[in-house]
Amino acid sequence: MEHRRKSISTILRLFALAAAFICAAAFAVPAAAENGDVPERDLYEFSIQAMEEGRSMRVWGLMRLTYVNRSADTMYSIVLRLHANDVEANCMGIGSVGADGRSAxxxxxxxxxxxxxYLPHEIAPGESTRLFMRFDMTLPETGDRFGANSTGYMLGNALPIAAMYENGAWRTEPYYSNGDSFYSRIADYKVAMQIPxxxxxxxxxxxxxxxxxxxxETYYIAAPSVREFAFALIPNAATAEATARGGRVKVHxxxxxxxxxxxxxxxxxxAIDFFSESIGEYPYSDIxxxxxxxxxxxxxxxxxxxxxxxxxSSKSTEGALVMGHETAxxxxxxVVGSDQVYSPWLDESLVEYLGFDFLRQYAGSDAADALERERYYAMRNEYLRTKRLDGSLEELSGADYFFMVYAYGHDFYAKLVDEIGSGAFYEGLKTYYNANYMGIGTKEKxxxxxxxxxxxxxxxxxxxxIAPEAAQ
Known part of the structure; x- marks a missing residue:
């Protein structure tokens, strides 16, 4: 208990120190792409302290969220997703919660x-409210995107985030572990973080x-116009840097x-250079x-x-594919968001194809084609017996998710390129990227x-x- 009081006291001091940074830091919003106006965004302000406890990591945090009601409805409450608790029940503990200067x-x-x-007063369309929340969590040993790994501590989807509000309701569907069960809108982040x-x-x-x-060590971080904020702590890491886009983008x-x-x-x-030239500029300065x-x-x-x-080095070809995929x-x-719960193929299938296209440029067509055969040849008989590409995470459970979203998704876009040509394919991606810049893409778009x-x-x-022959 004494250790906890000391840690909370420390983070409160950190929060006070961070206030000047948070109040003073001006965001340079990434330039909008052609035809892409950046709308007014929510603002998340976090103060975080991380401390090792045995073989795990304890994290304390304070969040201030300025939430803008961009719907046509009057809101009486705000719903937050705590994905840390989706991974492990009660992983994140909730302290005090407030709204607009009052306890809520x-x-x-x-x-x-x-x-x-529950808000002390409603917020009309176009108005905003300011939430306050104190939380703490101990990272589970998962070897996953959230939790302790052999390489360090991953904090993906670790921080509280506002649920999506669509069609008059908050999106509160269950968490699915077989894919990326996340969906959020663009926001600004200011983060003060103290780590060992x-x-x-x-x-x-x-x-x-x-x-x-x-x-x-204490870091002050600005992340304007991003879909969420994630971080990782790697002990005694070797580091290297490179640049892309003529030095404008730093790769760490x-x-x-x-x-x-x-x-x-x-x-x-x-990969940053390849996709910037093929689709549209990477809008941030770091990755x-x-x-x-x-x-x-x-x-x-x-x-x-x-x-x-x-x-x-023994896995460099597959490594380049995976790095190309995740960079895409x-x-x-x-930048172009999509509903990863009900339409996981919209981003995942597309970037699987793009990862292989990058690999052809990076390692040569022979290496890319050989890996594509190795990765998917045996699976093609499997996906012919499964479902539609545009199924939801609930419908594409277990192996069906990989067979359809990755294997058939890759082949679907290869067929599209055969149908319209590579030039029209990338011209279409440029149009899709620019039209939905910092927004949400759909199948229709x-x-x-x-x-x-x-x-x-x-x-x-x-x-x-969109469906293999046997599924039609």
Whole structure:
């Protein structure tokens, strides 16, 4: 109990110190793409302290959220998703909760993943409210995007985030572990974070300032116009940097050796250049790549997590594919959002194809084609017996998710390129990216963009090909 009081006292001091940063920091909003107006955004302000406890990490936090009602409805409550509790029940504890300077009543769902805060007064369309919340969590040993790994501590989907409000209701569907069960709108973040000095920090956004101490280091981070904020702590990490877009974008890589970090930095920098030229500019100034235990990789704005084996020279081809895939997510999921619960294929299938296209440029067509055969040849008989590509996470459970969203999703876009040509394909992606910049994409918007590029309506083609023959 004394240890907890000391930690809360420390973070309160950190919060006071961070207030000046939070109040003074002016965001340079990333330039909007052509035809892409950046709407008014929510603002998340976090003060965070992390401390090792045995083989785990304890995190204390204070959140101030300025939430803007962009719906047509009057709101009487705000719903937050606590995905940490979706991963492990009661992982995140809730302290005080307030709204507009007053203590606020709240309810927590039985699984702990949904927090409903009742406002002291309603907010009309176009108005805002300011929430306050104190929380703490101990990271579980998961080897996953959230939790303790052999490489360090991953804090993906760890922080409270507002649920999506659509069609007059808050989105509170269950958490599905078989995919990326997340859906959020663009917001601004200001974060003050204190961590043990032995850890290297990777994070969404750009460091504005930094204070070094003997035992702890404090970082002040600005992350404007991002879909969420994630971070990772890697002990005694080797580091490397590379640049992309003529030096405008810095790529920071952490690894278990200098060679591993250098490969990660160089590969992701190449992917940033490839997708910026093919689709549209990467709008941020930084991106981090870190190793973790989960097979494959995981994307967050300005931060990608890659299985540690893929940093090795013996796995460089597959590593380049996975890094290309997760980097492509910065465009599709990050800048152009989509409903990853009900339409996981919209971002995942597309970036699986784009990952292989990047690999062809990076490692050559022979290497990419060989890996594509190795990865998918045996699966094609499986997905022919399954479901539609545009199914939800609930419908695409277990192996069906990989067979359809990855294997058939890749083949679907390969067929589209055969149908309209590579030039029209990338022209369509540019249109889709610009039209939905910092917004939400849908199947209808995607079809419209490709139809415009192809010079003909592709609605029937999409409907005819969105399911394998046996599923039609």
């Amino acid at each position: 009543a709240y309810t927590l769902s039985s699984d702990g993943g949904i927090l409903t805060v 000095a032995k850890f290297a920090l990777a994070h969404t956004g750009t460091r504005m300032s930094y204070d070094s101490g003997r035992a702890y 890589a952490l690894g278990q050796s200098k060679a591993h970090a250098a490969f990660g930095a160089q590969c992701v920098a190449s 981090y790549v870190v190793p973790f235990d989960l097979n494959g990789g995981m994307e967050y704005p300005g931060l990608i997590m890659i299985n540690k084996a893929y940093f090795k 997510h910065q465009w599709f999921y990050g 995607l079809i419209a963009a490709f139809s415009e590029a192809a010079g003909r309506d592709l609605t029937e083609w999409f409907e005819a090909n």
